[in-house]
Amino acid sequence: xxxxxxxxxHKVTETGTPVTLRCHQTxxxxxxxxxxxxxxxxxRLIHYSYGVKDTDKxxxxxxxxxxxxxxxxxxxxxxxxxxxxxxVYFCATQGAVEKLFFGSGTQLSVL
Amino acid sequence: xxxxxxxxxxDCAEGRAANLPCNHSTISGxxxxxxxxxxxxxxxxxxxxxxxxxxxxxxxxxxxxxDRKSSTLILPHATLRDTAVYYCIVRVPxxxxxxxFGQGTELSVKP
Numbered sequence: 001x002x003x004x005x006x007x008x009x010h011k012v013t014e015t016g017t018p019v020t021l022r023c024h025q026t027x028x029x030x031x032x033x034x035x036x037x038x039x040x041x042x043x044r045l046i047h048y049s050y051g052v053k054d055t056d057k058x059x060x061x062x063x064x065x066x067x068x069x070x071x072x073x074x075x076x077x078x079x080x081x082x083x084x085x086x087x088v089y090f091c092a093t094q095g096a097v098e099k100l101f102f103g104s105g106t107q108l109s110v111l
Numbered sequence: 112x113x114x115x116x117x118x119x120x121x122d123c124a125e126g127r128a129a130n131l132p133c134n135h136s137t138i139s140g141x142x143x144x145x146x147x148x149x150x151x152x153x154x155x156x157x158x159x160x161x162x163x164x165x166x167x168x169x170x171x172x173x174x175x176x177x178d179r180k181s182s183t184l185i186l187p188h189a190t191l192r193d194t195a196v197y198y199c200i201v202r203v204p205x206x207x208x209x210x211x212f213g214q215g216t217e218l219s220v221k222p
Contacts, residue, residue, distance in 0.1 A: 033210060041214075042212050042213055042214045042215050043155065044212075045209060045210060045211060045212075048209065048210065056209075058209055058211075059209075059211065090155075092154070092155075092210075094210075099157040100145075100147065100155070100157060101157075102154025102156075103154055105153075105154055
């Protein structure tokens, strides 16, 4: 599997605080994605990137921003966390042969 | 990317074949069919993909109808470890862009 590392793995924060999740890959994949997953829902796309400094919105982008200053890092920021953003967040990269590789996920709790 | 429709849940007896259907009636000529699965709390895992010919690998077989409007993922001898949510996606390869997963099919393999 591709070397994808998400950090932190778990985070508890308070409403109104900024939060940044990091996705780091060692495979030099061009495309990267951020998803969230909630009970009763499938994976929902938040933002995606098709190269350095090239990003776009997904299905549920409100309240989130992203940045990709280097190929290997894709950051997801919650500018002012809300309880509705409590979720499991997955990062993914797209490699050769069109396979998607996923990180292990970040469990975020906003109290 | 074309949308897909999958049954929300299915059961299968251990050792029997699991046949998971997917409808993608609006698929375009250059879109491939991809299957992924997500075992509880883990990141999704790539299974198989195809364009119009049937495909087989060590994990599963993919049967695509001649008109390409539907496909079936076959797990030939399901085990308890195949219990997971299975996602069918159609998209154009070698492109980034929105990668929408949908709800998937929750497969329960029972002893």
